[in-house]
Amino acid sequence: DGGITQSPKYLFRKEGQNVTLSCEQNLNHDAMYWYRQDPGQGLRLIYYSQIVNDFQKGDIAEGYSVSREKKESFPLTVTSAQKNPTAFYLCASSNTGLGGANVLTFGAGSRLTVL
C-alpha cells in the first residue's frame, strides 16, 4: 500500500547535537511538507517542497534544514540552533495542480525529545 514512512518513531538527543528525521513516500506525490506539533498549538509548517531540488521556508524554519534530492524523500535536520526542539514532527505529501485544492497525506510522526 502507498503511504508515508517516518523514522525513527522516537528519538532522544542531547543538547547541541544535530539530528535528522527521515520521511519517505511512495505515493508519487510532487509536494512534501514538514510540520511541528506542540500541545495546544496545532500544526505549524516548518518547510515545504513542491519539486525535487527546490524547497521553501514555512512559518517556523529557524533552526531547521531540509533537502529534496529525490522525489520520494524529504529529510528534516533539527540543528543545535533550534532553541526548543522537543516536539512531535509530522511529514506530509500531496499532489499539486491548477486550483491548489490539494489534500495532505500524513506520516505517523516522529517524537523528538531533547535531554
Added chain:
Amino acid sequence: AQSVTQPDIHITVSEGASLELRCNYSYGATPYLFWYVQSPGQGLQLLLKYFSGDTLVQGIKGFEAEFKRSQSSFNLRKPSVHWSDAAEYFCAVGGLMNIGFQKLVFGTGTRLLVSP
C-alpha cells in the same frame, strides 16, 4: 492571512449521543476547508473536505460538516458517537501560495472524549 479558531479545547460526549465540533475561519476569498482526525501518537487522517458546491459535505466514519459562509464556520457533526471516535480533531483552511499549490493553516484542535 488565513486563520482557524477551534474554541473548544476538550469536549466530552456520551456514547450514542450526537456531536458537534466548532470551527471558525478567517480567509479573504473562498476557502478550502478540511477536518482531520488524529489518534494519540499518530499522524492525521482526512475526514472530509470542502472546495465548492454543496455546502453540506459527507466524510468518512459517518461524519459531516456544513460550510456557512455568513458565519465563517465549518462545524463538524456526527449523529451518534462511538467510543472509537475518541481522538483529537483539527480544522484547517487552505489558501493559494502559488498557482496549483496550497498552504494549510490548522486550528489548535479539539480533543474528544467519549464516556460510556
